[in-house]
Amino acid sequence: MRPVEIKPKVYWVGGVDWDLRSFHGYLTPRGTTYNAYLVVDDKITLVDTVKHYLFDEMLSRIKAVVDPAQIDYVVVNHVEMDHSGSVPKIMEIAPRAKIITSPRGKKGLVRHYKRDWECVVVDSGEKLTTGARTLQFFHTPMVHWPDSMVTYLPEEKLLLPNDAFGQHIASAERFDDQLGWNVAHEEAAKYYANIVMPYGDQVNKALDALASLPIEMIAPSHGLIWRTFLPDLLKVYRRWASHETEKKALLVYDTMWGATKKIALALQDGLEEAGVPVTVRCLQTSHISEIMPDVLASRAVLIGTPTLNNGMLPTVGAFLTYLKGLRPKKRVGLAFGSYGWGGQGAKEVKSAMEAMGWEVPLEAINIQYTPGDGELAAAKEAAKKLAEVI
Numbered sequence: 369m370r371p372v373e374i375k376p377k378v379y380w381v382g383g384v385d386w387d388l389r390s391f392h393g394y395l396t397p398r399g400t401t402y403n404a405y406l407v408v409d410d411k412i413t414l415v416d417t418v419k420h421y422l423f424d425e426m427l428s429r430i431k432a433v434v435d436p437a438q439i440d441y442v443v444v445n446h447v448e449m450d451h452s453g454s455v456p457k458i459m460e461i462a463p464r465a466k467i468i469t470s471p472r473g474k475k476g477l478v479r480h481y482k483r484d485w486e487c488v489v490v491d492s493g494e495k496l497t498t499g500a501r502t503l504q505f506f507h508t509p510m511v512h513w514p515d516s517m518v519t520y521l522p523e524e525k526l527l528l529p530n531d532a533f534g535q536h537i538a539s540a541e542r543f544d545d546q547l548g549w550n551v552a553h554e555e556a557a558k559y560y561a562n563i564v565m566p567y568g569d570q571v572n573k574a575l576d577a578l579a580s581l582p583i584e585m586i587a588p589s590h591g592l593i594w595r596t597f598l599p600d601l602l603k604v605y606r607r608w609a610s611h612e613t614e615k616k617a618l619l620v621y622d623t624m625w626g627a628t629k630k631i632a633l634a635l636q637d638g639l640e641e642a643g644v645p646v647t648v649r650c651l652q653t654s655h656i657s658e659i660m661p662d663v664l665a666s667r668a669v670l671i672g673t674p675t676l677n678n679g680m681l682p683t684v685g686a687f688l689t690y691l692k693g694l695r696p697k698k699r700v701g702l703a704f705g706s707y708g709w710g711g712q713g714a715k716e717v718k719s720a721m722e723a724m725g726w727e728v729p730l731e732a733i734n735i736q737y738t739p740g741d742g743e744l745a746a747a748k749e750a751a752k753k754l755a756e757v758i
């Protein structure tokens with residue numbers, strides 16, 4: 369396996385996980401990579417590692433550049449095991465190596481691996497000289513875990529931000545321009561929506577802290593390395609972190625006998641007549657993680673469920689549980705559904721939207737049995753009212 373020199377004497381030595389199709393429940397049809405970087409200087413530094421089962425792949429790439437036993441520092445930017453999973457093995461092979469990590473990183477490593485490796489715990493902003501180069505570390509708590517930090521190489525204007533700016537793409541290409549903005553942006557948005565979205569405030573703080581640094585290249589720990597589309601990437605990250613959306617609507621629903629689907633179509637009709645583009649996602653065919661990029665982009669989110677056993681359908685419940693954890697803000701919501709008796713499903717959806725702090729200007733549209741023409745016309749009018757709000 370060959371390394372890729374991304375800057376003079378800085379090598380990508382990561383692993384490509386071609387077969388990964390689910391990253392703790394987030395579907396990854398393109399697979400992913402775990403990106404590790406080797407900085408060759410008077411002192412040799414490995415920044416992050418790979419998931420445990422790709423250790424041999426990483427090692428063979430390192431061996432193509434240096435003797436791994438000569439590694440002096442192993443930077444652990446983040447303890448999650450897709451990046452720290454090969455730390456135990458590399459520490460065996462590189463006996464003189466010290467781990468560089470944040471205070472919470474050290475605690476996390478001890479908790480997870482029950483090992484007492486020699487650690488250099490760094491403060492935010494602290495620098496380490498490796499010879500001709502400097503490594504500077506900035507704590508970025510909650511992007512993605514409390515331990516997270518980024519590593520900056522000022523001489524190369526290179527940022528190694530770990531999870532931030534990542535995308536789940538397995539490819540032979542290493543750089544953004546090799547696959548193009550459309551693919552890179554699509555997967556970066558999906559990654560942000562499914563992994564980073566709850567931490568918008570922390571992302572904004574990190575973007576503020578990094579704004580004064582000259583950056584020419586961002587090499588994250590998943591997917592492509594950004595060297596061409598940096599301005600576009602930073603712009604969309606700022607928008608996502610600030611919960612900015614487009615004047616679009618997302619309709620998510622499940623249906624038992626087709627009644628809730630009829631209401632969904634009437635709502636779509638009303639929104640489109642009012643000039644609002646609508647994305648329609650049925651939970652029988654769309655996985656919850658595939659819907660999150662639509663949530664990321666859409667100002668209005670309409671969620672529909674029939675009532676089953678005094679509550680919402682389990683598919684809708686799973687979607688709302690996932691959505692609640694990802695904490696999208698500044699959305700306008702509308703709940704809808706059908707029922708035979710009771711009618712609790714749509715009411716529960718409305719309550720869940722309110723609990724997330726969304727603006728819910730209209731009562732839930734809740735129709736008994738199959739909706740009639742008049743009820744569908746009323747739903748269409750409700751959608752037009754919603755369009756005025758968004």
Ligand code: FEO
Pocket residue numbers: 446448449450451512513531589590
């Ligand atoms: Fe890619 Fe939070 O780990």
